[in-house]
Amino acid sequence: MKPVVSVFGSNSGIDDSVIALAEDLGRLVVDLGCRVCTGGLSGIMEAVSRGARSSEQWTGNEVIGIIPQDDPSLANEFVDVVIPTGLGLYRNIMVARAGDACIAVCGGSGTLSEIAFAWQFKKPIAAMSTTGGWSQELAGRCLDHRRDDHVVGLEDIAAAESWLRDTLDLNE
Numbered sequence: 001m002k003p004v005v006s007v008f009g010s011n012s013g014i015d016d017s018v019i020a021l022a023e024d025l026g027r028l029v030v031d032l033g034c035r036v037c038t039g040g041l042s043g044i045m046e047a048v049s050r051g052a053r054s055s056e057q058w059t060g061n062e063v064i065g066i067i068p069q070d071d072p073s074l075a076n077e078f079v080d081v082v083i084p085t086g087l088g089l090y091r092n093i094m095v096a097r098a099g100d101a102c103i104a105v106c107g108g109s110g111t112l113s114e115i116a117f118a119w120q121f122k123k124p125i126a127a128m129s130t131t132g133g134w135s136q137e138l139a140g141r142c143l144d145h146r147r148d149d150h151v152v153g154l155e156d157i158a159a160a161e162s163w164l165r166d167t168l169d170l171n172e
Helices: 016-031 044-053 088-098 109-120 133-138 157-168
Strands: 004-009 035-038 063-067 081-084 101-105 125-128 152-154
Touching: 004 016, 004 044, 004 088, 004 109, 016 035, 016 044, 016 101, 016 157, 035 044, 035 088, 044 063, 063 088, 088 109, 101 109, 101 133, 101 157, 109 125, 109 133, 125 133, 125 157, 152 157
Parallel strands: 004 035, 004 101, 035 063, 063 081, 101 125, 125 152
Antiparallel strands: none
């Protein structure tokens, strides 16, 4: 079974350089032989999905989108497997739970909730520390007493690759 990497991030107001980084992250996840899971909508979620599809390892079922609506047609066009929940923001729990590892990119309150849920589920969590939002704010921080570790700060795609390889025990 392929490991799943959940990626959390903003759906609007994102700098072009952060969109490019999110695309690179999506491609990296699939290049490493993993699946990617997002909230399936726009912004970072769409960029990660688009990047994942550009991987030479993409076969047509690596991009999972867990959307808040009932209508699967609302997912971004790059999602392979749409899970329409009808749960609204509560779907953030499912996105956090789905990942064997979780990475945040920029982010507002929705991303913050996904990071918090992943923390409570004891998932390994990293944040792209140069992308702003909650990712930059929480990179390197311990969220509370429940865990002894911290949200790992990743400065670039090379750091993300190294962290994913170590965290998911992926052979080179």
